[in-house]
Amino acid sequence: MALLSKKDRQLITDPLSDNNPITVQVLGICSALAITAELEASVVMSVSVLFVMGVGNVVISMIRNIVPSKIRIIVQLTVIATLVIIVDLVLKAFAYELSKTLSVFIGLIITNCIIMGRFEAFALGNGLWRSFLDGIGNAFGYAVILIMVGFFRELLGSGTLWGIPILGDPIDKTGLYAFGYENNGFMLLSPMALIVVGIIIWVQRARSKHLIEE
Amino acid sequence: MALNTEKNTYTLLFAVGLVVIVGTLLAAIDSSLKDKIRINKILEKQQNILYAIGINENEGNSVNFIAADKAEQEFNKYITKQIYIQGDQVIEDDKAYLIDVKKQKALAKDPSHKRKLPLFIANKDGRNLYVAPIRGKGLWDAIWAYVSVDENMIIRGIYFDHKAETPGLGANIKQRFFMDDFIGESLLDIQGNFKGVTVSKTNLDPKNEDKYDNEVDAIAGSTITGDGVTAMIRSDLSLYQPYFNSLNN
Numbered sequence A: 001m002a003l004l005s006k007k008d009r010q011l012i013t014d015p016l017s018d019n020n021p022i023t024v025q026v027l028g029i030c031s032a033l034a035i036t037a038e039l040e041a042s043v044v045m046s047v048s049v050l051f052v053m054g055v056g057n058v059v060i061s062m063i064r065n066i067v068p069s070k071i072r073i074i075v076q077l078t079v080i081a082t083l084v085i086i087v088d089l090v091l092k093a094f095a096y097e098l099s100k101t102l103s104v105f106i107g108l109i110i111t112n113c114i115i116m117g118r119f120e121a122f123a124l125g126n127g128l129w130r131s132f133l134d135g136i137g138n139a140f141g142y143a144v145i146l147i148m149v150g151f152f153r154e155l156l157g158s159g160t161l162w163g164i165p166i167l168g169d170p171i172d173k174t175g176l177y178a179f180g181y182e183n184n185g186f187m188l189l190s191p192m193a194l195i196v197v198g199i200i201i202w203v204q205r206a207r208s209k210h211l212i213e214e
Numbered sequence B: 001m002a003l004n005t006e007k008n009t010y011t012l013l014f015a016v017g018l019v020v021i022v023g024t025l026l027a028a029i030d031s032s033l034k035d036k037i038r039i040n041k042i043l044e045k046q047q048n049i050l051y052a053i054g055i056n057e058n059e060g061n062s063v064n065f066i067a068a069d070k071a072e073q074e075f076n077k078y079i080t081k082q083i084y085i086q087g088d089q090v091i092e093d094d095k096a097y098l099i100d101v102k103k104q105k106a107l108a109k110d111p112s113h114k115r116k117l118p119l120f121i122a123n124k125d126g127r128n129l130y131v132a133p134i135r136g137k138g139l140w141d142a143i144w145a146y147v148s149v150d151e152n153m154i155i156r157g158i159y160f161d162h163k164a165e166t167p168g169l170g171a172n173i174k175q176r177f178f179m180d181d182f183i184g185e186s187l188l189d190i191q192g193n194f195k196g197v198t199v200s201k202t203n204l205d206p207k208n209e210d211k212y213d214n215e216v217d218a219i220a221g222s223t224i225t226g227d228g229v230t231a232m233i234r235s236d237l238s239l240y241q242p243y244f245n246s247l248n249n
Helices: A006-016 A029-034 A039-062 A069-094 A096-110 A113-121 A128-158 A175-179 A190-207 B008-052 B068-078 B101-107 B170-174 B176-182 B223-248
Strands: B079-086 B089-092 B116-124 B127-137 B142-149 B155-162 B198-200 B215-217
Touching (some): A029 A190, A039 A096, A039 A113, A069 A096, A069 A113, A096 B008, A113 A128, A128 A190, B008 B155, B079 B223, B155 B170, B155 B176, B170 B223, B176 B215
Antiparallel strands (some): B079 B089
């Protein structure tokens, strides 16, 4: 017996391609622009979002039948902020070093519209297990794009990946730099992140024509 | 029983209940973890000060503090004297490392108040190093640093940190490639006047071989954080100059 039914599997695989939160739903663009100058930051952010989305979707799904619809957005915001603050406090007490690395991402997670978007669009109307799958599916979809953008921005902007020089040393002019190659400093700025996301969207739509709106 | 979640009274009650539950939960967690977090923060401060005088476990290009459980012991070993400067007075205080620089800066907005300037004097390999904590503004939030200088106000070590600078850009002020550039830079110009160290886009000296130009290379894409570093060094470290002048006379 398969672990997941076909429908459940789609909850995970759809956000990776045809229903990607960034390139198709156009959610979570702000953080995709802000923190993708380095691959490492992209990965840390992806893991944090994965955790918060998984747990958050389950909590919202749990209380979905008792939340008054008039104040549901406020309730969602409260749940997510509480979750994130608890994680932050616990890390500060028991894993201080780790909390220092993650503290910058805390604010970005609370305001990440993918999380609110999935609460609103999915967790409020679906059961626990399906909400959990939807949460991690979308987080993976987000992660794929973040890591792609981070990869290109760090490689072309700094000539490194995960802080490790790939293309040689720009100061000593070794490797590629010996042939006159220069880092493109513009890649490190947010506008280029937008352009990279745009190129990814273009490639994706060129390959899957059914995504193009009439 | 189906719950009527559309009624106003229910909505109100739900909101109140949610606030009470969430508030209690957060308050309980916060107060039960408070002491642990406070101790972690003190240890971090000691680790930062030790880092600035070169007591760390750096390998390659990474920034590694000395282990937290050894921090207090090493701190007591190397830091021979803790003082704070208030106006013309120099007061010895072995709890000077607990002085809150943020609070002192805020108090100093009132011109009649004389701010306490903590300074930690370390003895390493037979020479004195003076570590000053400074604080300023980056792009999004606070940035701060521990700077160790010798008697001539030449930087011998520095540790930067920040609250919320952009990861991959401004956040890189706490990377070795940026911090190490400051080592050897003088805070004074050739005439002995305070000049600070400028984070400059036109330094054109990526290896920072020129140690007499009062400049280090900026990080691409982090102009405002870099300017914040320049301003922080200028405004906070200049306050220590009278002390160093008196030391040399």
